[in-house]
Amino acid sequence: MTSDNEQCPADTGVSRQAEEWFALLLDEGATANDRAEFRAWLQRSPEHVAAYSELERLWLGAAALPEVMPNPSLTRRKVLKSGGALVVLAAAGLGSAIYLRSAAADYRTGVGETARFTLPDGSIVELSTATAISLDFTTNQRRVVLREGEAFFIVAPDASRPFVVACKQLRSTALGTQFSVGMQENDIVVAVTEHTVRVSSPTEEQDVREGQSVIFANDRLSVPVMMDVDAQLSWRGGKLVFISTPFEDVVATLSRWRRGKMIVMDRTLSRRPVSIIVDVRRAGRILENLENGLPIRIASYSPWLTLIYPQ
Structure with missing residues (x-):
């Protein structure tokens, strides 16, 4: 995604910018450069964080709406090029698809x-x-x-x-x-x-x-x-064990154990290898465990969006 001036005209507002970023990052083709530019966009203003956090809240809520059916012909890139209301609707449809896929499980x-x-x-x-x-x-x-x-x-x-x-x-x-x-x-x-x-x-x-x-x-x-069998399957014992693991991979794994999105806001930090043990039986304290065990600063803007900075 290009800069705000190129991609998001001024009159579209922060909400539209957040919607375009949200749709882009849902796309499986999003690149590392896209994610770096997204982090930079978040850092420019607390309004950007608040707008994106609201979309995260809507997305996670949409997963509990099985009556909303996705349009199979609607790709995420098409969503990116469409209007803001359609972005939120597509998020509801995609969340519903996840719900229906797991609802069909035994x-x-x-x-x-x-x-x-x-x-x-x-x-x-x-x-x-x-x-x-x-x-x-x-x-x-x-x-x-x-x-x-x-x-x-x-x-x-x-x-x-x-x-x-x-x-x-x-x-x-x-x-x-x-x-x-x-x-x-x-x-x-x-x-x-x-x-x-x-x-x-x-x-x-x-x-x-x-x-x-x-x-x-x-x-x-x-x-x-x-x-390392013990580390890879440590979740069976209620813990996650990371040994010299890039911090961005640690965060990606831990994100599966709690609701909301965690984003590492510093590229050097995201690549830093860390070793830590996290008790997933206390999922509500995952952020506390990270902050106590690593030299990081955590900013939680809502239950749906958490930003992680170097200390």
Whole structure:
């Protein structure tokens, strides 16, 4: 997105500028430069922060309105070029799509929740925050669809019925095992804690062994690599463990455990590696944990928008 003078004529006002930024940042094609310019726009005036915060509030509220149906032909870029009222309407439709997708699930958790369920075949599933799965179990197959979030599976043996987890284009077939499948922004991560999982994309296949993980990103499947199992799946014990993790990645992960948006306002800070343990069973104190454990300053303008600065 270009500067305010180029992109947002003066007579459109702060509200329209906020709407255009909101629509742009919803777009999966938003670039790092877009996000940097957005941070600069927020810093220019408290009015900018207040206007964007109100859109965040409307967006999160829209997710609870299942009667609002999205227009499948309306892309986010088209929304960006349209009027302000349409931006808010599109946000309601997109939020509704998320609601309907998880509402169709057989098992789900809300933001900040985890849960453990026994499936009809005796397998165990543990759901992380904001997670939804659907089941398709028949006499010859056991298929789980991960719709949102992350799930950990302890698979009951049944040689006659493969256990498969489908997540978008990816298929993970258990070979008598324990493993997790998680959606992280535009990526899918499969991590194995016991035995082996065969992970297949439309063009590739990898056998992922105990202690390894793979990432599916940009339509490519990575080579399996060794991982820190305790850190990657620490949410199962009610904590999130970050070891030398870029701060922007820490914030992105923690954002899944609380409502509202957290934005790192300093580029150097966003890239800084940090090590911290956060107790997600006390989701309401995530911001307090960050401020106590790191040299940062947090400004919460509403329950919906939090800005993070270096101290």
